[in-house]
Amino acid sequence: MNYFELPLEEWTNTFVYDWLLPQLGGFFDGISAILQSFVDIVTGMLTSIPPEVIAITFILLLWWLSGKGIALFAFIGFLFIGSVDLWVESMETLSxxxxxxxxxxxxxxxxxxLGSKNNTVDKLIRPILDFMQTLPIFVYLIPAILLFGLGGVPAVIATFVFAMPPAVRLTNLGIRQVSKEVVEASTAFGSTSRQLLFKIQLPLALPSIMTGINQTIMLALSMAVVASMIGAPGLGSTVLTGISQVNVGQGLTGGLAIVVLAIILDRLTQGIGKKL
Structure with missing residues (x-):
């Protein structure tokens, strides 16, 4: 039995269609244009550079950062991506x-x-991050399509919403975990707030921050298939086509290519974090 009716759907639609789009439509169009140009530039660079150059660059970086084992995996992985003719799609996903x-x-x-420096800000952003992480992915695809259309831009926005929380949380945590004795000693020697942040806290919190960036990249890549549902190009569209056509081979091929990219990017960012 419903004791009262909450017209949340009606209120939301009224807000979006009667106020948000008429008032801020131009603003969202501007953001869309900027992001689209950014995506086009990155995609153009990755697809115009010869695949051999990109593959060799990644392999050498991984050898230096993480050892020859993962470099060998990258070599085999790039050979696989090229042999199944998914190089362009992989670069679109990577962009x-x-x-x-x-x-x-x-x-x-x-x-x-900011959250690590101000407890009030931390209390404000924490429920927002919880909301971003727990809201079902398909729910915020709807406003992404509505505000930014179809293609790479709404995919970037949806991926950003899904993938940003680890960067915020682990940056906050890393700075808060810096030893109070170190902070007090630095302050006693006359360090300003800016010097304390950039010369003491951020360098000591860097492992935690790099872990946050690593998790952000992994979550962004995990959105590849979902983002393809709103027109994002790349490997996700290959998997989505395999699903829609019940083509097991195509779905497996696209999925394995995503796994290869995920492992390479994971080991690359982990290696960078260890070197810094």
């Missing part, structure tokens, strides 16, 4: 991951720093 990760870092790390 969306790169753009979404950059946006997440630009917004997430400063937000985490």
């Amino acid at each position: 969306i991951v790169i753009v979404a990760t950059i946006v997440s870092i630009i917004i997430g790390i400063p937000t985490g720093i």
